[in-house]
Amino acid sequence: MKNLLIILLFGMISCNTQNIQKTDYLQKTEAFANTIQxxxxxxxxxxxxxxxxxxxEAGSEHEHIATEYIRDFYKxxxxxxxxxTQDYYQTIPVGTYPRLTGKANNxxxxxxxxxxxxxxxxxxxxxxxLGIKEGKIYNGADDDGSGTIAIMNxxxxxxxxxxxxxxxxxxxxxxxxxxxxxxxxxxKYYTDNPLFDLDKTIVNLNIDMIGRVDDEHQVKGIPNYLYxxxxxxxxxxxxxxxxxxxxxxxxxxxxxxxxxxxxxxxFYYRSDHYNFAKNNIPVIFYFNGTHADYHQDTDTxxxxxxxxxxxxxxxxxxTAWTLANREDRPKLN
Numbered sequence: 001m002k003n004l005l006i007i008l009l010f011g012m013i014s015c016n017t018q019n020i021q022k023t024d025y026l027q028k029t030e031a032f033a034n035t036i037q038x039x040x041x042x043x044x045x046x047x048x049x050x051x052x053x054x055x056x057e058a059g060s061e062h063e064h065i066a067t068e069y070i071r072d073f074y075k076x077x078x079x080x081x082x083x084x085t086q087d088y089y090q091t092i093p094v095g096t097y098p099r100l101t102g103k104a105n106n107x108x109x110x111x112x113x114x115x116x117x118x119x120x121x122x123x124x125x126x127x128x129x130l131g132i133k134e135g136k137i138y139n140g141a142d143d144d145g146s147g148t149i150a151i152m153n154x155x156x157x158x159x160x161x162x163x164x165x166x167x168x169x170x171x172x173x174x175x176x177x178x179x180x181x182x183x184x185x186x187x188k189y190y191t192d193n194p195l196f197d198l199d200k201t202i203v204n205l206n207i208d209m210i211g212r213v214d215d216e217h218q219v220k221g222i223p224n225y226l227y228x229x230x231x232x233x234x235x236x237x238x239x240x241x242x243x244x245x246x247x248x249x250x251x252x253x254x255x256x257x258x259x260x261x262x263x264x265x266x267f268y269y270r271s272d273h274y275n276f277a278k279n280n281i282p283v284i285f286y287f288n289g290t291h292a293d294y295h296q297d298t299d300t301x302x303x304x305x306x307x308x309x310x311x312x313x314x315x316x317x318x319t320a321w322t323l324a325n326r327e328d329r330p331k332l333n
Contacts (some may be wrong), residue, residue: 009242018147025166025325030249032321033314034163035100036153037111041313042306044149045211049141049301055114056140056180057131058186066127067105070176070263073152074109077159082108082173092178098170099182107194113324121324122173122200122281123316124187124272125151125208126180136275136297141304143294146211147286150313157317168324170217171196177272180208187272191279198276204283205239205320209273210312211304213239214289223308225253227287228317230268235282238330242284245322250315258287282330286316 035256048069054062071088074081081088089105107127111121125147129140139145155174161167173196179185192200210261213223246252268274273283293299323330 021289025169025271026168026322028161029245029318032157032166032284033249033317035157035160036310036314036317038306038310041149041153043109044152045141045145046301046302047093047117048079048149049139049145050258051139052091052138053133054243055138056127056129057201058128058182059100060131062131063128063178067107067176067178070107070127070152074107074155074174077156078324079109079155080112080176082110084195090190090193091285092185095250096189097179100179100185100330104178104186105180106190107172108190109155109198111155111162111168111172113172114168116169116292117171118200119170119329120173120196120198121170121320122175122196122201122204123151123154123320124175124177124204124206126178127176127273128178128181128186130181130270130295131295133297138295138297139300141299141301142209142211142288142291143210143299145301146181146209146304146309147207150207150210150309150316151176151258153313154320155318158321169323170202170324172320180272183233183274184275191275198281199277199302200257201240201276203323204273204276204281205316206271206276206283206285207316208271208285208287210286210288211306212291212307213308214291216289222253223305224311225250225255227255227258227289229256229258229287230273230277231256231259231284232333233268233283234277234280235332238282241322241326241330242319246315246321249318252312252315280332282332284319287299287314307322
């Protein structure tokens with residue numbers, strides 16, 4: 001009887017210790033989100049969407065300038081290359097896709113988890129844009145320089161958490177895909193040739209254009225918003241978790257209009273999250289809506305709202321942090 005009491009007491013202490021640790025992790029959400037700095041985001045995006053990168057057309061030599069920039073960022077942070085990549089690159093063989101005429105690469109870094117390391121949270125953004133047309137450079141500052149730089153800064157925030165002793169429970173994958181503008185090629189290649197088990201991938205958070213305010217919200221005077229697409233298509237619980245994080249920390253207006261089945265824009269099918277959704281993986285697509293500079297050579301870094309881009313990046317970090325550290329993966333509908 002005495003031994004049984006000792007065992008029960010030890011079990012209670014162990015359980016309480018685990019609960020304290022989990023609570024402690026969630027209490028750190030905002031603190032680590034606040035390591036994401038507006039000036040750093042601005043400096044990085046002015047570089048990434050500069051003329052030096054020549055519009056980052058997938059398969060071109062200028063795409064390679066972009067992939068080297070992303071790769072070197074992760075190297076400097078000592079965030080590891082994903083397994084089965086070549087120096088962070090997942091290469092798409094020439095000829096795999098009809099509109100991809102040259103060698104192209106996804107860039108994939110990762111942070112391993114602890115007790116739930118076999119489960120994976122993927123954050124994605126496309127690294128390419130439209131290149132050069134009729135002598136004009138299509139810099140793609142919002143599309144999708146904003147998402148690319150957001151993910152890099154989210155990764156840095158996770159690394160700073162690790163340096164403070166807070167390793168995420170689940171594995172984080174930072175997936176920079178190429179060829180989105182030509183047909184979602186990079187994300188299709190990743191999901192056809194996954195570097196991490198798709199059955200163990202609990203969610204894809206995809207970021208494509210989060211640096212601007214669309215005309216409707218400009219007129220309304222409501223800049224503190226985001227369109228969320230697909231958050232309850234496969235998991236009602238994912239949408240609930242997302243809203244709880246937002247309500248607790250950021251109080252943005254979430255607009256779900258593009259989830260409507262009859263929406264003519266069909267944005268749910270038009271960015272890289274869709275290749276994950278096709279594999280029954282819950283997704284959230286973060287999007288600020290289109291604007292006059294969408295797919296124009298005028299999508300340049302001085303037009304980005306950097307305060308807003310930083311706040312949205314923090315929100316997505318907090319959502320990823322919560323998903324990486326909570327007890328259960330989001331339940332499928």
